[in-house]
Amino acid sequence: MSAGRAVWVKIRSSEAERAAWHAKARAAGLTLSDLIRRSIGRAHTWTVAHAEVERERTREVARVGNNLNQIARWANTHKGAVEAVEVIGHLIAIERALAALARFESSDSDAH
Structure with a gap:
């Protein structure tokens, strides 16, 4: 675990979603955590x-x-x-x- 990243964020997903996310991460050469952090970082939320x-x-x-x-x-x-x-x-x-x-x-x- 990286220094400065000691907090866990947990979400529920189906096995199919989890497998698809892992496949995307592998295809991008990333860990699942890195893929999710990058994806969430690009998300635009609306006030x-x-x-x-x-x-x-x-x-x-x-x-x-x-x-x-x-x-x-x-x-x-x-x-x-x-x-x-x-x-x-x-x-x-x-x-x-x-x-x-x-x-x-x-x-x-x-x-x-």
Whole structure:
């Protein structure tokens, strides 16, 4: 046992889970303890405040998606109109902006 690590943490698992964890540890060249410490160290936990912010962000994105669907439906109905071509151009710009935001959010959450 390593100096400074004299405390045991016990959890319950099935035999299958335990075997899978040991296999992962062996494949990574680690002890099961090291694998679990590293895994827990990378885990991101949510505070209540974070969870509420994330729920509100999800609601807002859903609202934007609903509005975009209505606009897209209109544009598909009026395909021949000059206005529809302009609207479709704006929809493409919005889609690109949302994709960039999603990439930013994804990389931001990976940092936690």
